[in-house]
Amino acid sequence: MGRAIARLLAIVGLVGVWLAPRSAAAFCRTRLCDSPSSTVKCERDANKCATNTLPVYWPGPSVDFLVDARGSERRGISGQAALLTMERAFANWTAADCGPGSPTIALGGLSLESDESALQQALGTPGTDEPADQNVSVLTFVDDDWYPRSASAVAITTTTWGLQTARIRGTDIEVNSENRAVSLTGDGEYDLFSVLTHEVGHVLGLSDVNDPQTVMYYRYQARDAEHPLAVDDEQGACTIYPPDRFDKEGGGCACSVPRHGPAAETAWLSVTVMVLGFGFRRRSRGARN
Ligand SMILES: [Zn+2]
Numbered sequence: 001m002g003r004a005i006a007r008l009l010a011i012v013g014l015v016g017v018w019l020a021p022r023s024a025a026a027f028c029r030t031r032l033c034d035s036p037s038s039t040v041k042c043e044r045d046a047n048k049c050a051t052n053t054l055p056v057y058w059p060g061p062s063v064d065f066l067v068d069a070r071g072s073e074r075r076g077i078s079g080q081a082a083l084l085t086m087e088r089a090f091a092n093w094t095a096a097d098c099g100p101g102s103p104t105i106a107l108g109g110l111s112l113e114s115d116e117s118a119l120q121q122a123l124g125t126p127g128t129d130e131p132a133d134q135n136v137s138v139l140t141f142v143d144d145d146w147y148p149r150s151a152s153a154v155a156i157t158t159t160t161w162g163l164q165t166a167r168i169r170g171t172d173i174e175v176n177s178e179n180r181a182v183s184l185t186g187d188g189e190y191d192l193f194s195v196l197t198h199e200v201g202h203v204l205g206l207s208d209v210n211d212p213q214t215v216m217y218y219r220y221q222a223r224d225a226e227h228p229l230a231v232d233d234e235q236g237a238c239t240i241y242p243p244d245r246f247d248k249e250g251g252g253c254a255c256s257v258p259r260h261g262p263a264a265e266t267a268w269l270s271v272t273v274m275v276l277g278f279g280f281r282r283r284s285r286g287a288r289n
Pocket residue numbers: 198202207208216217218269270271
């Protein structure tokens with residue numbers, strides 16, 4: 001899938017996600033129906049959170065990320081600094097307090113990538129539903145030519161999942177370093193750590209909520225670098241990735257990995273949820289299941 005198509009679909013997804021105002025919610029899981037490709041319309045609760053169709057999730061124990069080594073020249077952020085910030089942002093989610101443990105999801109490989117074609121390949125390849133065959137996810141900055149219809153968004157996270165399995169195949173974070181003064185220090189308008197902490201919530205399968213106490217609040221707000229997550233955020237991660245997740249699926253063996261497996265002015269941070277269904281895969285890549 002070319003980047004142009006990805007962008008087009010991303011914009012479609014963005015509109016779908018962002019036009020509905022939100023009211024307070026504890027946490028909200030992203031579901032199959034949130035995709036513009038879904039044939040089933042979302043039924044939403046009073047908090048505008050979808051209640052029907054399967055919630056999406058990573059089937060494996062970890063997520064691999066490539067970080068664009070160029071970073072953001074416009075904002076003076078090196079790729080290495082972005083990588084370290086990503087590591088910190090992710091660590092808060094994986095350290096969430098689930099009572100008897102932590103969420104069973106980890107940041108796997110995290111490396112700088114300077115090869116433009118490798119980045120484009122990772123950005124445009126949907127992967128499959130198998131954990132071992134997931135697409136590598138990407139963190140990149142867009143210094144120029146940001147999505148014109150989402151000019152006010154600070155970042156867009158595009159997630160791809162199987163239409164029937166709800167298994168996430170890959171996810172890409174793009175930061176709007178063209179229009180937004182993103183900084184490492186928090187001295188700019190937008191603190192990269194706070195931005196990435198929110199976007200990682202989307203990476204894990206959470207949608208926006210309207211509770212300003214939470215990381216998943218739909219508007220940008222700076223977070224405490226030491227303790228950014230609210231209890232509701234932690235509960236979201238713990239619900240999707242409970243500490244005993246692989247115990248159950250692996251018949252008691254914790255070593256087992258399942259094999260089967262905006263447009264709105266106020267939307268400072270945004271997620272785009274995009275689904276590639278079997279139909280698309282048959283046409284473009286060949287279906288495996
Ligand atoms: Zn968001």
